[in-house]
Amino acid sequence: MHQVGESNYGFAAKPFIEFLIEKDKQEMRLEFEDIRDELKVDFEMLGYGDPGAHLDTATVLALADWYSSMAVFGEDKDIARNSAIGIGVEILKNAKEQEKEDVVVRAYAFMTDWIAANRSRFEKHSTPCFGCVDETADKVYVIASEMKNALEEGGYSYTKCIKGFKERGFIDFFTDKDGVERTQC
Secondary structure, three states, X not given: OHHHHHHOOOOOHHHHHHHHHHOOHXXXXXXXXXXXXXXXXXXXXXXXXXXXXXXXXXXXHHHHHHHHHHHOOOOOHHHHHHHHHHHHHHHHHHHHHHOOOOHHHHHXXXXXXXXXXXXXXXXXXXXXXXXXXXXXXXXXEEOHHHHHHHHHHOOOOXXXXXXXXXXXXXXXXXXXXXXXXEOOO
């Protein structure tokens, strides 16, 4: 196979490049956006959530697969497109499954461990006091400056973590009189 491969390669490049050169650039842009939108919807419908940073990469690969299927293999446009969407979704699924725990999840685990390790600092009249525990509401209230110190000492960005905690529903927030969402409750 190695010898055959060395003397027989590159044949698909010419029809593929010619196809791309002849393709209208505005149409390519619209097809990219269309594929991207469909991949996002299909992926989210599978229950994986937002595809995140991998969406554009999967879109480029799916678009290239679609175009090469038509240009090199002569497949029907709709059949090639449907196949490319399937490949794009599989790429996104694989990326999501291979993704390590993100920084927000790690920071949240760090904070829950920190709270447990400092449980006595959440009691009435403790010195220093880090906050309080409301067992009836199953909530822990942490003084913002103490949380900031803990996160930063743990190597996390306070601002990024608070934003991520809020987006994922890990912390409560309120809307102030000016309509601004605040996390200082």
